[in-house]
Amino acid sequence: MARPANSPSRDPLQPQRLSNGGLVDRSRTIEFTFDGRTYKGHPGDTVASALLANGIVLAGRSFKYHRPRGIISAGSEEPNALLELRTGARREPNTKATVAELFDGLEATSQNRWPSLDFDVMSVNSLLSPIFVAGFYYKTFMWPAKFWEKLYEPAIRRAAGLGRAADVADPDLYEKVTAHTDVLVIGGGPAGLMAALAAARSGKRVVIVDEQAALGGRAIDDAATIDGRPARDWVRAAEEELAARPDVTILRRTAVFGTYDGGTYAAIERVADHLPQPKDHHPRQRLWRIVAKRAVLASGATERPIVFGDNDRPGVMLAGAVRSYINRYGVVPGDNVVVFTNNDYGATTVTDLIRSGANVVALVDSRPKPSETVSRIASATGIKLLNGAVVTRAFGKKRVSGVTVRTQTGAEVKLLCDLVAVSGGWNPNIQLTTHLGGKPAWNDRLQCFLPGALPPSMSLGGSVAGDFSLHKALSGGAAAGASAVALEGAKPITIVVPQAADESDAITPLWRVEDHAGKAFVDFQNDVSDKDIELAEREGFRAVEHLKRYTTLGMATDQGRTANVNALAIMAEITSRTIPQTGITIARPPYVPVALGALAGHHRGKSFKPTRLPPSYKWAKEQGGVCVETGLWLRPSYFPRKGEKDWLDTAKREVNTVRSAVGICDVSTLGKVDVQGTDAGIFLDRIYMNNLKSLPIGKARYGGMLREDGVLFDDGTIARFGDHHYFITTTTANAVRALQHMEYCSQWLWPELDVQIISATEQWAQYAVAGPKSRELLQKIVDPAFDISDAGFPYLQVGEITVCGGIKARLFRLSFSGERAYEIGVPARYGDALMRKLWEAGREFGACAYGTEALGVMRIEKGHISGPELNGNTTPHDVGLGGMVSKTKDFIGRVLGARPGMLDPNRPSLVGFRPVDRSARLRSGAHFIAQGVEATAENDDGYMTSVAYSPSNGHWIGLGFLKHGPSRIGEIVRAYDPVRGGDTLVEVVKPVFVDQEGVRVRG
Amino acid sequence: MRIACPYCGERSLDEYLYSGDATVRRPDFASPTAQADFVKYVYERKNSPGQHRELWYHAAGCHAWLVVTRDVSTHIITAVEPAKDVALGTASSMKDTA
Amino acid sequence: MADSTLQPTSAFSHLEPTSLPGIAIEPRENFTMASFAAGKGRLEALAAAIREAYGVELPRRPQRVVGNGIVFVWLGPDQWLAIAERTNNRDLEVELKQRVAGLASVVDQSDGRVIVRVSGPLAREVLAKGVPIDLHADTFGVNAVAITHASHIGVIMWQVDAAPTFELAMFRSYADSFAHWLLEAVASTVPAAA
């Protein structure tokens, strides 16, 4: 269709670009590609406005029927124009063209079509649409059963999804920031700006956010007048005032997407999405956690379409979006326009269109009588006004070419056009008021849902509160801002509300056009039509939440922002209920979809969790030590030497060295807790199952902690340094939980006790020095004043000493390996140096460093329990420590540990195992089955917890829990390991494989 | 959710650990009904909607155990007291009712 | 310990004192530190002993006080961390044990934690990328203390001066992870090169 004769001359390269108006920078032209073709636009454009400037409306294909779809909106509510942006690692699916800002070189590709947007083979789905109605798949694809996974589902999955995720890791950075403020203003339209001004002028801290690149909201979209000057000037002045205040933060391109408890709001800032690439070291997006004492929600409203036949034809657009394109972007999206409205605000679109030189074919107003506003517009512009008329159907395929209008008399007329501007009224953006469970409240006069009960400390300003006119938005915003700071104790200030029009918000509801032909879409992206709603109703899915789930209405990337209210209104109509009776579906965060990368921030790759490095880490790496993750720690697991073929080879050598000479191992990761106070002894007695009262000063003892349910929780040593001074160790894995548990006991269970609990885990670098030569080695380190002879420093002795010429140290004669052994602790800053010293000193004894592998082997050889045995389900009796359990005192776990199930003799208990064929390998996780019976669950007698190749025995050994274990010593059972194809005969033995008499520890 | 630690001030949820009902107290191990008492104490919970007195641990902060009064249907917190004071009966809110 | 054959090593493998426009960072390790917790019913006596010995009042809220050559940092209810430069073999554990004997439990922490100093006009902006608390001057002023976390790493932090200068103390084993985060936060805050 021809451009109207009176239209001003335009740039031939951007045929729909107006010669002036809007916030775009016409002084610069930038290029972008869409489906491989190059187009031009200007900075300040979105991809959508640039496409429209180039005369392109067809932007994508719908999800199910692959119908051609155009740009409908100018904001984050867009259901249709979803593009893949960028390529390669930065490929970004489902990006709304109406939100994405244009940059030079931007590459955009349409989605969900093959081979091309213009010709999409899958559009045959459209022909099958009589079958593909809501919920059809629940009724089909069941026969034959096997075919679902082999045939039907793969086919469905091939059709699933829109864009494609990148194939490789996202190369961009993301970061998170926490901000605290007195007042958070959400939305930078007229209401939000007034609220921010009012709050800021009182001196309070203010954060104002808007999801768009520019502030101003609809005042910019509508090219409104404020205080007699163009709104954009007023907005600029307001921005400048705010920016000049040190306690005001303005965040553009930032959408608040969630309201959380305690005044916490989450927002996403698109820091660099408008750039080809983020600047070096700078993030692509930033997640804001905003903690606000008060929040003013000034999020405006979103326009909704009217449901009529083939209302999804490209070129059918929201009226407010048409105005945005004209006024914000300087683009007129069509030349011959039909405006279809049921409200006065929508009718105003005519004025903008005429001003931009478009030909308004007709104003179709469903209301029987022209309102005052409509009459005024009609007489001012002289356009054709059709009152009491409705558009029943759009025609055209890839672009609308006209509409059928049913006039007040019922006559059908065809009007030719290339753009239909539709307004069905406005839905306040209330989502952030419902995230904490607030229920929206229907307003009959405005025909929309307004916020109901608000989250604590939130208030409203502007059209989100139903104050639809610019005048009301400004004054409502000002009032909200002022009252927010007043509640925070600021002195009341008077703020002059600028002059602006109090436009009419008159509306007469029209949700869908009756007796329309063609398909009438309610949810564009998910292809839900009014017929699907009828079907859902017919099948009993009347509750709105059922309707949503059955038809998938409102579940697409736009979350039904243009669809939900229309849908439930149609449901209300069919079921003869009111809209409030019908209800609305619950909105959930995020308000706009948020990149997962941004929610992760810094915490990905190696930075997913912090890494803890033990004191000898650097030295260990120099020695070629292989480190493994142990919780957050990186611990050396073995120190391979040339010629050793694998970890096992190395571990054997390390064990042999310890057992024959001496080895050194970093055990600093063990939890260390200092316990002092006059009641320290009583306290420890209550948290350990065994008796500690008798522990003499200068001695250490092994102890076990239970949970209150009687299960073994942790074990370690308790050393006594003074009358009221103990020093305990916990396992590495439980260090944090054990401390927490002790604090629970001291603060909550027994606060009357005088006990102080202080963690000292990181203060001490602690090394096990183990083996027959350990004392000789230490002798070279320990200052001569200290007697560490077997007589002077026997097994289980502890002492405060000095080493290497006066460095304070602690020496513990403890052994996990079963050898004569010590643990020596020095302040952690000397940890590296001490390790080097021990290493040097050990050379003459043939010392080795050993890691967690050898440590594990030796403790298994000695039958000491560790993580695999402390699996949260075992009792002291299960692990053979029943004898340690005190019968005389109260302690955590005593009472429930005595329940029948906990003492049941049938519980598997700890024994040792060795393979009958000594060359066989054992694996932990294998289950025990008696010989001669079937390997079934009934015959499952227990499981292997820990295994090791024992160099001392020359074969594999294991520990495990076996039913009636101790009475089955000597029996041969199967260690059955089907997941690794293992089935090994093992002999049940005592769980000690080295030095059964325990003489070596004493030297 | 934000909890106002009486010592540290208001902090976000991620600094705290929740640890259950604060209205149950550890029974006497020597009582003849000890086992039944402990079963109740360890396992049985009122768990009703509305106000809940519960234990939290300021794990990433001062390590204080706290008794928090919170509406579990709205997550609105009305009181936070040191567990130590509650246990000793010296918490300010308890003095009021004592 | 001049005559000792052991030399201390830094916990940081790649954090050097750095000064950029708007921000400076510096690892600090050469301290003697001890934590002490009041014995039951000894709080006032302890406070008096500290007053006597050092002429300062132990803070009862998250604050620190600066005495003559010593700083006391609130560490939780009835607990403090004493910090002093590590000169002349000064050992605060030993020193405090003498001065508050019977009143408090003293534990050496000189090596348990390392400190990073962050200062300059961009310090708040950088720290807000990891620290969740409000660092605004009106809320967290000079000598304020907070125990919190930074990028999943537990920290005790305080403000030294109005530059502003902050110090963050973390367990020694986290030093490198913390530095890694901090450098990333700094790089994303200072204006990009191009």
Place this chain on the structure above:
Amino acid sequence: MASEHYSIFSVLREALRGHKGWQPQWRDAAPQKDYDVVIVGGGGHGLATAFYLAKVYGIKRIAVVEKGWIGGGNVGRNTTIVRSNYLLPGNIPFYEMSLKMWEQLEQELNYNAMVSQRGVLNLYHSDAQRDAFARRGNSMRLHGVDAELLDQQAVRKMVPFLNYENGRFPIHGGLLQRRGGTVRHDAVAWGYARAADQLGVDIIQNCEVRGFRIEDDKVVGVETTRGFIGAKKVGLAVAGSSSRVAAMAGLRLPIESHVLQAFVTEAIKPFIDCVVTFGAGHFYISQSDKGGLVFGGDLDGYNSYAQRGNLPVVEDVCEGGMALMPRIGRVRLLRHWGGIMDMSMDGSPIIDRTPVPGLYLNAGWCYGGFKATPASGLCFAHLLASDTTHKTAAAYRLDRFATGHAIDEKGMGPQPNLH
């Protein structure tokens, strides 16, 4: 009562007449004066129980009363994973029976619930974790359940899109249950409702139970927002509301109510074919037939009846996601929501009588009860109909805490939020 049979033929037939002939999938029944059995709770378990009561046990007068709309509870908001890869003998047979029932479900209900056995892969990151998974896999195999222990190479082949290069916690392998997978959650509720309705069960929506009428120490009915409904037996299947409903009969349960969140992204072209759980972070994920990545993580951790969670957990879960799959950085989170979990003290469920005669309990499903739906329905129906425990659910006794027979898969002890 709709009795039409669903098939491609019925769909084609209806397509020809504008789908005008479909009947409601279930009647919106009004309460009658009394029933033989009243099931409280129109979630998956309640509806399945009603179905099996009618179909297997021949009970005639059954009502399911639901305070809102059926399927609006956890059955309608879970991450749809079904599996039987449990560790303990109390659990494996039960969940395996359930999985077998899923395999037959669609034919049984004549409703396509999209049971999709696409495999459930639990990743391990250390030798200790591998051995723990081996123990579990072996336990499963001893029970006749499929389980495979994969090494890193096999995992890489199966799920090439994970972070193998620079993960903080390297992926060493995984425990795979091929028969595990996903089921379309809503369809389960609707399918059971329709099938139960066809057998005469009254499904009564918008009918909240507010109390029990107890006469001579025995339950004789329920007080509801739609009046008193008499019942010879009352079965509770109210999941997250178990404690509050049981309290109306004076009971205290070994349960705390916790919130669990779930997440879905915008639909993207499918690339995740199975369910993956990250053994070193709180994260698991699958991709729905619509293309959305459906994922979740840990509980929020505090008692709640609010059906929504908080931001720290959102971040925590997404950190896990990015750590595992750095290529989803630009995929966008579309929606996240919460459900109220009836977290039991040992993480395992309860199907048992209560101390109040006539009142039966089905609860404690924690965040794993969706997969249990068919077996739970059958076992609960068995208990209600026969007053005897179904042998496959024999371990799920209410008194196991008193006797010391907790079924604690994770070994976390009586801390519901840690299971």
